[in-house]
Amino acid sequence: MRRRGMLVLLVSAIVLGVMFVLSVFKGDSYAYSTLLVSILLLIIPASCIKNNVIVLPWPILVSIGLSLSLHGLGVLTSLYQTSWWDIITHFVSGVTVASLAAILLIVTIVSSDKIMVPVSWIPFLLFVTVLAMEGIWEIMEFTFDNIIGTGMQHGLNDTMKDIAVNALSGIVAGVGFAYYISKASLDDLVESLRVERVVEWARNKFDDHYSF
Secondary structure, three states: OHHHHHHHHHHHHHHHHHHHHHHHHHOOHHHHHHHHHHHHHHHHHHHHHHOOOOOOOHHHHHHHHHHHHHHHHHHHHOHHHOHHHHHHHHHHHHHHHHHHHHHHHHHHHHHOOOOOOOHHHHHHHHHHHHHHHHHHHHHHHHHHHHHHOOOOOOOHHHHHHHHHHHHHHHHHHHHHHHHHHHHOOHHHHHHHHOOHHHHHHHHHHHOOOOOO
């Protein structure tokens, strides 16, 4: 799984790197800044895989790479001016956020003796998490538009459409998770993530306040 994950990240980095070079030649500072940040973000899961800690499943890494690549391409080519591209990127990013939230919740459920979260609640929690992150994203877009004039928001209808698409992605992710847990073992998943050191650190760090 580690080798496959590294391959996914490498391909994603190459795609983003090509777009970064094109944006530099184009002289689009907003595009190459966005793409540079996206490339740097890939260092996080790559470092985790290299150190064999928090090894995310390769489908989630594909989702991360796809989200960053679609966003970068949209910025570079002005595809965000078309409504359908915005729908695609928000849906994919929503599924990505929900997948990462699911991993966090699963690790918490399996590793903690004190934090009790019924597994049946997770689809709803994923839905809420996606909506919360979408709210933060819309606030960020509004802030950047007013400070540096990025033009990411195109009006109330655009914002509401984005929220609706992310709500749909949260529902899809919740249904997907419900199907997954009906077929797989959560203990096996957590074991494959290699989160033992992180869990141990959390126990040592927060033991005086709240025992894991």
